[in-house]
Amino acid sequence: MSKKTLATVWLDGCSGCHMSFLDLDERLVGILDKADLVYSPLVDIKKFPDMVDIALIEGAVSSNEDQEKVRNIRRHTRCLVSLGDCAVNSNVPGMRNYFKVEELFNRGYFENATRNPRVPDVGLPQLLKRACPVHEVVQVDFFIPGCPPSADAIHFVLNELLDDRIPDISQLTRFGA
Amino acid sequence: MSPNVRVKTLKIDGKDVSAREDQTILSVARENDIFIPTLCQMDGLTSVGACRLCLVEIKGSAKLQAACVTEVQEGMEVVTDSERLHSYRKMLIELLFVARNHICSVCVSNGHCELQSLAQRLGITHIHFPFRYPKLAVDLSHDRFGMDNNRCIRCGRCVRVCDEIEGAHTWDLMGRGDASQIVCDLNQPWGSSETCTSCGKCVHVCPTGALFEKGKSSSEMSKRQEFLPYLTLMRGDHNE
Numbered sequence: 001m002s003k004k005t006l007a008t009v010w011l012d013g014c015s016g017c018h019m020s021f022l023d024l025d026e027r028l029v030g031i032l033d034k035a036d037l038v039y040s041p042l043v044d045i046k047k048f049p050d051m052v053d054i055a056l057i058e059g060a061v062s063s064n065e066d067q068e069k070v071r072n073i074r075r076h077t078r079c080l081v082s083l084g085d086c087a088v089n090s091n092v093p094g095m096r097n098y099f100k101v102e103e104l105f106n107r108g109y110f111e112n113a114t115r116n117p118r119v120p121d122v123g124l125p126q127l128l129k130r131a132c133p134v135h136e137v138v139q140v141d142f143f144i145p146g147c148p149p150s151a152d153a154i155h156f157v158l159n160e161l162l163d164d165r166i167p168d169i170s171q172l173t174r175f176g177a
Numbered sequence: 178m179s180p181n182v183r184v185k186t187l188k189i190d191g192k193d194v195s196a197r198e199d200q201t202i203l204s205v206a207r208e209n210d211i212f213i214p215t216l217c218q219m220d221g222l223t224s225v226g227a228c229r230l231c232l233v234e235i236k237g238s239a240k241l242q243a244a245c246v247t248e249v250q251e252g253m254e255v256v257t258d259s260e261r262l263h264s265y266r267k268m269l270i271e272l273l274f275v276a277r278n279h280i281c282s283v284c285v286s287n288g289h290c291e292l293q294s295l296a297q298r299l300g301i302t303h304i305h306f307p308f309r310y311p312k313l314a315v316d317l318s319h320d321r322f323g324m325d326n327n328r329c330i331r332c333g334r335c336v337r338v339c340d341e342i343e344g345a346h347t348w349d350l351m352g353r354g355d356a357s358q359i360v361c362d363l364n365q366p367w368g369s370s371e372t373c374t375s376c377g378k379c380v381h382v383c384p385t386g387a388l389f390e391k392g393k394s395s396s397e398m399s400k401r402q403e404f405l406p407y408l409t410l411m412r413g414d415h416n417e
Contacts, residue, residue: 085282088303089274092283097310136307143302147282174297176281176288 004053004162006031007039008083009073011066012093012131013059016148017084018042021056023151031155034162051076054161056083056144056154060093061137065125074138079161082134083154085147085175093131101127144169146177153177187253196249203231203244206257213257214266214295216273216384217332218245219402221409222341227333230266230295233257241265263299270296275306276355277313278327279385285398286386292330293385316361318368321391322380324359329387331357335379342408347373359387378404 010018018041024031038049048069055077061067074080085091096104104127110117134140144157153172160167183198189206196205201224206213217228226243233244236254244257256262273279273292281287313326333350336359340346347370351360361367380388381400389398 082303090308091280094308094310095278095280097308098278098312130310132308133303135303140303145302168300169302170297170300174281175279175293176284 004035005038005049005051006035006158006162007048007052007055007073007077008037008042009039009055009057009059009069010041011057011059011069011087011134012062013084013086014092015041015058017056017058017086017154020148020151021083021154024155025151027151027155031158031162034159048073048076051078053077054079054081054158056081057087057134058083060086060090060131061128061134062093062131063125063127067128067137070134070137079141080134080138081142081144081157081161082140083144084149085145087134088143088145089175090131090133091147097130101129142167144173145175146173147175149173149177185249185251185253187249187251187255189255190257198249200249201245202233202242202247202249202253202255205249206244206255211257213244214299215245216291216295216330217334219334219337219382219405221405222334222337222382225333225337228269228330230269232262232265234259234262267299267301270299270301271304271306273330274304275308276311277329278310280327283395284328284386285389285393285395286328286400287396289396289399290386291384316367317391318366319370319373319375319391320368321375322367322377323389323391324361324367325387325389326358327387328385329359330385331359332384333359334382334384335359335388338378338382338405342405343374343376343378345372345374345376348379 008018008021037043038052039045055073061070082088086093105119109119144153146153150173153169156172157167157169184195185198186193186195189209189211192209194205194209203213203218214230216230218224218231224245226246229243231244232241234256235242281293316324336348336350339348347361349360350357351364352358362370362372380390381402386398
């Protein structure tokens, strides 16, 4: 049997979940014995592969770019995992949702700007009206709540999924953990 | 126990139990270490059956009953945990999460919150309903305390403790259904209240971070609820 493949993705989040993933430390070696890391902010591959077994998504879906990314990843992933509170329930990125995008831009780029007040509009993704959890855009197979989920929780889930078991993480993490 | 109190016998989850005739299903279940989730109920305050998490099945009745306000009956057969009840309870918790803006990671009560820990205990890893992100007010006008509507589940514990224990009735519930909210006196800033004694009881019975002490940062607001059973005992209330 060929080795499994693993991808990690970083959308609208603080990268804390990826830091927690790196906190697996030497346990990463054990994970990489079972799976190749084929796409990630941590490796130098720019294009999402044709098919990966497990993709961990950190962050909420906040822009049209995130939306396209996540749809593309869903098409090319067997088991899609929402990693952390932003992906699971929009968390801090969702705190802008009480305001209109124009109000945010006014606040950020005009009211608080001391030089060149203008909205940057070249080559940047467009913010969606609302930042939303990944499962409001595509189907998600597994959820790891936590801000961030602990390395132990991530390790347990990856190990179980790589061994074709469905993990029960209710004791290991929670919203806001 | 006075000599003329009658004892009832019933079954909870197949287990034979006995109870005083004026006991609720919830209190008998707790005496027998049977877990029924609750958020609005609190020993020492009147039970109101508001959160509906303690719904149980009673044999012979098609309706589910709130265990905190249903008294025992002779021969009753109660089921506290079935697939149906579990799915309803999860649904109720998830609806609480989308009704307001509960952002556990940055909440003063992170790690000490009854909503958060109940979600974990019931195995909720995500919310099936779309989030609504209502825009809600935070009242920081009181010197020592704050009230954040974003985190309020409208259990009414603050209203009851202020009325029944402190005797001030500063808090009340305004509006209906999802539009209902906790208000201070005649819907005015907390700091301007003439009835509030600043005793802080409401803060400490609040199951979430909706009521909090000022100056507490994320995860720092643990609640001290021991005063309530103590006061109840000292006053000799027969409210269980």
